Amino acid sequence: MSMTIRILLVIVAIAGIGLLFTFERPPVDVVQSGYRGVAMEQVYNPRTVAAQVDRNQLPPVLEPVDQSGPTAAEVYQNVQVLGDLPETQFLRLMTAITEWVSPEQGCAYCHAEGEDFSSDSLYTKIVSRRMLQMTRTINVDWEAHVGQVGVTCYTCHRGQPVPAEIWFANPGQRTASGMAGWHNGQNQPAEAANLSSLPVDPYSAYFLNADNSIRVIGNTALPTGNTTSIQQTEYTYSLMAHMSESLGVNCTFCHNSRAFASWEQSPPQRVTAWHGIQMVRQLNADYLVPLQPTYPDFRLGPLGDAPKANCATCHQGIFKPLYGQGMLETYPELDRKAAPGSASAAPVDASAVVAK
Ligand code: HEC
Numbered sequence: 317m318s319m320t321i322r323i324l325l326v327i328v329a330i331a332g333i334g335l336l337f338t339f340e341r342p343p344v345d346v347v348q349s350g351y352r353g354v355a356m357e358q359v360y361n362p363r364t365v366a367a368q369v370d371r372n373q374l375p376p377v378l379e380p381v382d383q384s385g386p387t388a389a390e391v392y393q394n395v396q397v398l399g400d401l402p403e404t405q406f407l408r409l410m411t412a413i414t415e416w417v418s419p420e421q422g423c424a425y426c427h428a429e430g431e432d433f434s435s436d437s438l439y440t441k442i443v444s445r446r447m448l449q450m451t452r453t454i455n456v457d458w459e460a461h462v463g464q465v466g467v468t469c470y471t472c473h474r475g476q477p478v479p480a481e482i483w484f485a486n487p488g489q490r491t492a493s494g495m496a497g498w499h500n501g502q503n504q505p506a507e508a509a510n511l512s513s514l515p516v517d518p519y520s521a522y523f524l525n526a527d528n529s530i531r532v533i534g535n536t537a538l539p540t541g542n543t544t545s546i547q548q549t550e551y552t553y554s555l556m557a558h559m560s561e562s563l564g565v566n567c568t569f570c571h572n573s574r575a576f577a578s579w580e581q582s583p584p585q586r587v588t589a590w591h592g593i594q595m596v597r598q599l600n601a602d603y604l605v606p607l608q609p610t611y612p613d614f615r616l617g618p619l620g621d622a623p624k625a626n627c628a629t630c631h632q633g634i635f636k637p638l639y640g641q642g643m644l645e646t647y648p649e650l651d652r653k654a655a656p657g658s659a660s661a662a663p664v665d666a667s668a669v670v671a672k
């Protein structure tokens with residue numbers, strides 16, 4: 317064999333191995349999601365989809381209960397959020413949240429064994445009270461995102477106390493001190509951005525800080541007036557990779573890639589996603605971050621921050637959480653606003669409860 321052929325064979329072999337790991341193994345299903353001819357399509361691997369369908373079945377719904385009779389506030393001592401529910405419906409919900417959040421640990425995950433149910437001695441109960449308020453806020457105030465489908469504790473928790481997808485501020489990899497090897501929060505495999513070298517923590521930039529603009533593309537032909545830096549653009553792409561991964565879709569689910577910035581050419585899903593970004597910011601700012609003092613240290617992140625939510629917390633790889641199957645109609649008590657002035661309308665002061 318001549319040297320040239322040998323070299324060629326080596327190149328073909330390397331390229332072949334590379335290709336093996338670059339693309340999905342055929343056959344794959346392609347679903348068109350935009351006008352024909354603009355390559356707006358989603359690629360699904362039937363093997364992955366089959367596993368996802370299994371993981372996204374709804375848990376069994378509890379039998380409805382007779383709702384006549386006294387309210388929970390009349391029967392119990394310490395119900396600050398759910399006091400106006402009939403007592404029977406209250407206990408049905410307690411049974412449901414046990415199934416959704418702590419099926420293995422049971423009631424004891426939030427109610428210490430041997431203590432009265434009214435005791436607030438476990439942090440998990442205090443967190444749950446705030447979670448009840450958060451769930452209602454999502455369903456009532458964020459219809460622009462969650463529609464009529466809404467969410468229950470199960471949407472995020474899926475039968476475990478800590479949801480599978482949470483995030484903490486990412487300090488980045490430790491590097492040598494001084495100027496040597498300063499990564500500026502990127503150029504390492506970023507889990508947030510599908511192991512690319514984009515910034516490792518787009519969440520702190522966009523899901524905590526509402527001031528950081530996600531709009532980076534100039535709207536003039538020449539670079540006049542657009543002061544967006546390359547770094548801002550990289551952060552935007554890191555966020556976009558997170559959003560695509562969380563929903564299990566391509567960029568073309570929300571964009572016509574010939575003009576990423578143009579809203580006119582984008583599918584309606586992009587508007588839903590925009591509301592989703594605003595919603596996630598509120599969930600973190602008003603509910604999850606303020607719970608920091610309530611958590612034990614082992615639940616906090618490497619920088620001591622509270623666990624927080626992103627798109628994956630609900631979506632878990634699917635364009636609509638649980639494929640858009642609704643659970644709210646069977647638990648309507650999670651879809652109502654607290655009466656103004658009632659105790660449940662006010663935020664529970666988590667830190668005060670723990671301190672006493
Ligand atoms: C994931 C946490 C969690 C689990 C699991 C849980 N509860 Fe609760 N429970 C709460 C919260 C939070 C409250 C307070 C609700 C409020 O303030 O409106 C509460 C309150 C109660 C109360 C009222 C006590 C009083 O006098 O104030 C009873 C009774 C109760 N739960 C029973 C149960 C039973 C029975 C189970 C198991 C089937 C259970 N709970 C499982 C979180 C939980």
Ligand code: HEC
Nearest residue numbers: 413440443444447448451468469472477478615623624625
């Ligand atoms: C939008 C997603 C979301 C929804 C909906 C949600 N949770 Fe949570 N929950 C979280 C996140 C994020 C955490 C923080 C995880 C941690 O504790 O490490 C959390 C933590 C908790 C914890 C503390 C677990 C622990 O061991 O630290 C409990 C208990 C809990 N949630 C109960 C509930 C209940 C009850 C509901 C429904 C009323 C609910 N959650 C709805 C996202 C959610």
Ligand code: HEC
Nearest residue numbers: 530531532533556557559560566567570576577586589590
């Ligand atoms: C789930 C929907 C969704 C997906 C998937 C998505 N995007 Fe976006 N994208 C948005 C939204 C919403 C905005 C606007 C955010 C804003 O203005 O606050 C945006 C903004 C952008 C911008 C900035 C446009 C401007 O005005 O300067 C770029 C660039 C972009 N996306 C690229 C991408 C790329 C590349 C991908 C794939 C890796 C992607 N997007 C995937 C929803 C999405």
Ligand code: HEC
Nearest residue numbers: 462463465466559585588589592593626627630635636640
């Ligand atoms: C609190 C849970 C929750 C979080 C967090 C969340 N979503 Fe959603 N999202 C939903 C639900 C529920 C639906 C289904 C609504 C419906 O069917 O009307 C949905 C629907 C969508 C859709 C529409 C899909 C379609 O086919 O019409 C897009 C796009 C989307 N979400 C993007 C996002 C992005 C991007 C984020 C993060 C910035 C995000 N979501 C965070 C619960 C959530």
